[in-house]
Amino acid sequence: MAWVKLFKKPVSDIGKSYQPGSMVSLALTKGLLNEPGQNSCFLNSAVQVLWQLDIFRRSLRQLPGHFCLGDACIFCALKSIFTQFQHSRERALPSDNLRHALAETFKDERRFQLGLMDDAAECFENILERIHLHIVSDIGMETCTSKSCITHQKFAMTLYEQSVCRSCGASSDPLPFTELVHYVSTTALCQQVECVLEKSERLRPDTFGELLQAASTTGDLRNCPSNCGQSIRIRRVLMNCPDIVTIGFVWDTEQSDLTEDVIRSLGPHLSLCELFWRVADENGRRTELLLVGMICYSSRHYCAFAHHTKTSRWVFFDDATVKEVGVRQSGGEVVPFRNRRAYP
Numbered sequence: 001m002a003w004v005k006l007f008k009k010p011v012s013d014i015g016k017s018y019q020p021g022s023m024v025s026l027a028l029t030k031g032l033l034n035e036p037g038q039n040s041c042f043l044n045s046a047v048q049v050l051w052q053l054d055i056f057r058r059s060l061r062q063l064p065g066h067f068c069l070g071d072a073c074i075f076c077a078l079k080s081i082f083t084q085f086q087h088s089r090e091r092a093l094p095s096d097n098l099r100h101a102l103a104e105t106f107k108d109e110r111r112f113q114l115g116l117m118d119d120a121a122e123c124f125e126n127i128l129e130r131i132h133l134h135i136v137s138d139i140g141m142e143t144c145t146s147k148s149c150i151t152h153q154k155f156a157m158t159l160y161e162q163s164v165c166r167s168c169g170a171s172s173d174p175l176p177f178t179e180l181v182h183y184v185s186t187t188a189l190c191q192q193v194e195c196v197l198e199k200s201e202r203l204r205p206d207t208f209g210e211l212l213q214a215a216s217t218t219g220d221l222r223n224c225p226s227n228c229g230q231s232i233r234i235r236r237v238l239m240n241c242p243d244i245v246t247i248g249f250v251w252d253t254e255q256s257d258l259t260e261d262v263i264r265s266l267g268p269h270l271s272l273c274e275l276f277w278r279v280a281d282e283n284g285r286r287t288e289l290l291l292v293g294m295i296c297y298s299s300r301h302y303c304a305f306a307h308h309t310k311t312s313r314w315v316f317f318d319d320a321t322v323k324e325v326g327v328r329q330s331g332g333e334v335v336p337f338r339n340r341r342a343y344p
Helices: 042-051 055-060 074-087 096-105 120-135 150-155 186-199 205-216 259-265 282-286
Strands: 001-003 157-162 175-179 182-185 220-224 232-234 235-238 242-250 269-271 288-290 293-298 301-308 313-318 323-324 335-337
Touching: 042 055, 042 074, 042 096, 042 120, 042 293, 042 301, 042 313, 055 074, 055 150, 055 157, 074 096, 074 120, 074 232, 096 120, 120 150, 120 293, 150 242, 150 323, 182 186, 182 205, 186 242, 186 259
Parallel strands: 182 242, 242 335, 293 335
Antiparallel strands: 001 242, 001 288, 001 335, 157 175, 157 235, 220 232, 269 288, 293 301, 301 313, 313 323
């Protein structure tokens, strides 16, 4: 899941002429082709979510240049798709150039190869990492503070984790790291849901962030730094205020009976203060995020849902198929990933 800051926006003129199901609302919303044997649904879903993220789309458009890698240039291929989304009159477009660029880039790792199914969340994350390398190739992922790197300026969560013993007061050295996707186990999430329901008949809408934080540290116990005998749960502190927060749900088995429980735990709003033990950035402490997108997986096929900001409607993307679904929603952006699996 990826969440974006909640902004109050004025109602545009399009609302006056908008009718549910009308084509005017989908003027700039196109499908992506997935011919038999291509198995490109994982890529198509990731691209649709990136395109619907207004902050990312506009920032990519404004970048003046990049380090081009020719046929293996993911930056060029993604920008080409975005240009076609904006200007083409076709209702469904090919994603072949980006698929080829991914395959060429990751051929040594045998990932994202032509004709083979792969993981949409990892595809999303790797596209962002490659964009960083195309923009600032001389700066590492963990140390990038470049104002031109939209990967880090928009998506990166700068964190450190630390163990603090409540018994003796000893603390470990803070360990800094950067996340583009914050992964959470669905099994751990559902265990936290059960704990809440044991004390209450139903979940409160504002408990989603707390559930995610508890689930992300479940079982992650460390020995006391001074070896006093205590086991300590790790604390994660967010240092910055990202525009987009992406949550990836990790399913422990291919077949799971937890789907309904996971869906029941989801909330449309997310506070950074609930997601992490502490938020150091003052703006981050006040930030509320709104869900605007999901990538879903079922029967070895990916599809996506995204919030269309011009009409405040949700749109369903299944490769070339594009449909409006759901009800109106106001404000910002968030993207949820419902699955993260590796394929042989």
